[in-house]
Amino acid sequence: MNTSKRNWLPGFIAIILLIAVPVWYFTSTPETVVDKPWEHMPQRPAHVDHKDLFDGLGEFTSGQDVTAACLSCHEDAGEQVLHTAHWRWESEPVEVKGREGLFTTGKKKSINNFCIGIQGNWASCTACHTGYGWDDADFDFEDQSNIDCLACHDNSGTYRKGKAGLPLEGVDLLASAKSVGVPNRQNCGGCHFRGGGGNAVKHGDLDESLYFPTEGIDVHMGRYNFLCVDCHQTNDHVIGGRSTTVSLDNENQIACRDCHNPKLHSDERINAHTDTLACQTCHVPEIAVKQATKTHWDWSTAGDETREEDTHEYLKIKGSFIYEKNLQPEYRWSNGLADRYLMGDKINVNGTTALNAPRGDIRDPNARIWPFKIHRAKQPFDVEYEYLLQPVTSGQGGFWKEFNWDQAFRLGEEVSGRPYSGSYDFAATEMYWPSTHMVAIKEKALQCQACHSENGRMDWEALGYHGDPILQGSLTRKRIVDMKQGADNE
């Protein structure tokens, strides 16, 4: 009987297989792409109440007093901040494609086409510097005692900075110090929502509507209550994120893909777009959703006292403007870098000079089509040297008081050390502001017809296509990306 018992075992196993294999075969489900963005969300640190920590440290009569108190416990913080862009307003020296040598850039020595530049205008501009007392060229960037901790860490909402970044008269420094915590929207927004001299002026995708946004303005902040620092995560006081409007490199950048799988769309056709389009292209269909942003600035009309003033149309000190709301971005290839105009570069006198034209084109596998707010301006340049001029505007003897351009440029010559020939004119310039905030709810993301139709958003030929790729195909592009992926895999 033992033999017969052993004999039936294989049969038994065969029968089990006979049942199991078809059941497994018929009931197995296909793989699905799983998107778990929450796994990438940082844990916000537990709040440490600083209310009772300032007892016995004496009275705070200046911002520096508060900083000293902070640094007495946070010993490394001072040293960390000294190396940040928020403090130095200047990058580490980097190589720039197409140029010899190393270059630094940053607010400290750049020209833009809004208020033009800080040189000679320090006291006004540095109201947004995370430090105290930067009002001339000689500010000491190695002195920790002038660091402004409260600009970013005040949670009371009462802290305000004025000229040269000094706390305004009447600010209760002790109350502010007691409130410190993780930077909130007000800390970041106080400067970044007001870039360019006022609310909503500069970015288009960053303005004061983001203090308390609805989900219709920004889905992350409105629906999920994100803080700025949830995405702009910070290491040793170095805050993540970069913009080609000031940066020469693309290090320490933030991307949607940090949290989201780009192939998460259930629609194969949409997934096929993610090698070509930035997520923002569809998911930021418009910017300046609630508050109009400045799209044009003509400095050449400034100084006309006969003209009626209106903050959104004309100011004697600044010239004429156009503001637009619900602004549809413009689309350009971008690989994350830009050709930054550096001080002293020659401009295109007769045409338009781009101050930070995004790099990349259809043949660049790392480039994607990005949405930009393009700020178009007319700003002063030196007719003889053919470079953009840095006027002194807000400073002593500056244009905003005297309305004398010639004098403003002569003062600018002194502070920048760059010669002024005495002959100036105004040239057209463009700045590219990537639209990356104000992410819409998915229901409002762009649909096919927004781009692929008779009146679509894309200028296909300018982007390097023969025409709408829905009709013309985009084989070249696909081949470039495939080749890149092939090379990466090797």
Add this chain to the structure above:
Amino acid sequence: MNNMGKYMKAVILGCALLTLFSLPAAANGLHPEVPILDAYGNPVIESGLPMSTMASCGGACHETAYIMANSDHADAGASQLGKGETAHDWQQGPGYFGGWDPLTYDTDGLSASGSLDLEAWLKRFGSRHVGGGPVAGLVEMDCLLCHTAIDDHSARQAAIESGDFGWANSASLSSLGIVGQVDGQWQWDVAKFQANGALQDGLLDIRKPNDKNCSQCHGLADNSLEDPFTIPADLSMRHNTDRTGQIVSPQKLLNSGLNISGKEELDYPFDVHTDRVVGCVNCHYSLNNPVYFQQRGESRPVHLDFDPRRLTNSEYLVRPLHQFAKGKSTLGLAAANSENSLRRCETCHNAENVHDWLPYKQRHFTSLACESCHIPKLFGPGLQSVDWTMLDSEAQPIRKYRNVEGDPVAVDSLIEGFRPLILPRANADGDFRLAPFNLVTTWYWTAGDPAMPVSREQLEQALFAGERYHPDIVAALDDNGDGQLTGEELRLDSEARVSAVKMRLAATGLTNLQTQGDITPFSINHNVVNGERATSECSTCHDRDSILAAPFTLSDYTPGDTQAQKISYASVNFSGNVQGGPAGDTSFTPDSRSAGFYIIGLHGESWVDLLGMLMFLAITLGVSGHAVARYIASRRRGPVEKEYERVHMYDAYERIWHWLQALAILTLLFTGLIIHKPHFFGMFSFPYVVNIHNVLGFILLINAALALFYHLASGQIRQYLPEPKNFFRRAMSQAMYYSKGIFAGAAHPLEKTKTNKLNPLQQITYLAILNILLPAQVITGVLIWGLQRWPHIAAELGGLPALALVHTLVAWAFATFIVMHVYLTTTGHSPTAGIKSMIGGWDDVEKHTDGQQPGSLEGESK
């Protein structure tokens, strides 16, 4: 200096406009500005005569005579007069021209003698007709209607309605200021022309038609994503929307301007094809357009999938066929030449690749049109009924929309989506597939002999006295006494109301007045959603509450108590029943079963289930009675002493084989029951159970085959074959044992041994089961499973209806057998002995001593 800002704005605006105009696809740069000529070939700026499209577009470029002669839109069914299917005697043809569309009520122009008054017809319907064809002598075919961006054709319409036919087509150009009326006379604006008589550059963009052009007549189509979509006031002119609720727009429902119930969940476009930039003409292309041209299947040799020989673009542009790829529409143009020329979904889409989740996908593809699942709901206003027996105060019929409360044009009217009715529709190849439809019921008065619909003029004359309703009508219909007729007061739903209207009509001289009703099916093919949104729940169809058998509302009331008649078109199998409700409402219940469809889970012959259940219950009752009798007898009799001998009865393989088969059969019966009547087993997933049933079926089949091999190889098969010798006597004795001996504790008539386990009755039973029931069940089961692989074999055997019937009946027989079988295992020396032996293999067998005849009563031998 104040001007600087304005100057700058102007510059910027100018740049923006430049960019807009330089967009490549926006304008057709190829089409030259050609002289606008009159009918005599002279420039209109010289002659001052109306434009002739035939002359201006013709000449060296397009062969306009050819275009008109081959235009379905121009012909409008005129060439089909006296031919084709007509639903009513008073129709002269099946198409738009000379046909009968009860929704638009196009009796005008028809005379009792059967002749057509062309001018009357044109005045009423010319704004929906491109010109040319039957009315070529009055209005030329209007190329501008479809080939320009002009969307205001009110001047053309006004000219046609006033009988100013000659200027009708030119009048459209007034919206661009090219022509205008001075003192009632049309005059060309010379400033808009070049010296050669052509228009100034860029004034008129001649191009291929886009969705907006088609939308003028066919249904709402709008490519805009910016402005929230709303229903325009001329809804009833947009037939495809008005009659079916189809809206061709890329907008997501939740972003539209429609007040749709639960709209925040509807995150998908009205029409996925429009969303994906597929325009009307991408599917409804000109049939000789070389880009799309494809020989029809029947005229293409079998070895050829693609014929590369085709017209050049210029040849095409000279003679572009104006017959467009189309399906088969209800109350359409009766375009016999282009009917069913449209590519089907499957010619572009590879359904095979993306329906892996769907069990029996081939079977579904051959039974269902893609639209049945991919157009689950319509959200546009779709008509339910149009009642011409009474007119509202604006002399319009009483229209009721299926899915809108109140005025469909008002933005605050709440829209509930409606699920279309699924009816069998014939494909071009004649095969019927289930496809979505809307049914619109219309009522109207007929009069005279032979009966003809009462004309609108007669109706208005009868119902109204000047601007107001006739007092007799108000007296009969005004329930609330406010002097106005509104809402339900306009329904002729009582004898008194009907006779009041009838009296008024009779007063205008009409005789033989009757109310009549049509139920017209309109096919639904647009508003397709992608797979994510398509119907994928099996129970939608495979259930008692299947949409394939659900009543579809026809109307809320029945004017004149008139049973509307189903108007069937060749492509529709209109099988089903119209039922009346208590409030005069009516509904239609489709019957796909009688159309040859058998939907598992929905259909089934009730007599089969009744018979099966009776058989099952009878046997269950019988064995229960037998068991009770045995119990009572054994209590009376007391225990019977017998001698037993322990025998190894069943080999391990036999036992495994038996139990696996037992498990398979029981589970098959259970899963089969779920598939047969899914609504009793809501907790089970239908497709999952179908899968299990199939897998189990094959396990049973393989197991049976292995067992057969075992029995043949080992010779054990002999046990199943009855020994002819004395078979009848032995069978009788076995029967006697069950009916008599068993109660008295008699010895089992069969001396059960390892090589002779089965008694004669068992042998017969198994012979029947193994040779009749099992093969019948396996064959029908495999064929049902294989419906999509070998549909022809199944069809030969009567298709699913016959197969399912046999399969169900045999399943009942198996269930009955199992009751019997299990009971009989208890008839051994102890109730559980049989089961134990089949588990352990060892059985205690009665010792049959010499002289003791098997089957003899023990009492007798003592």
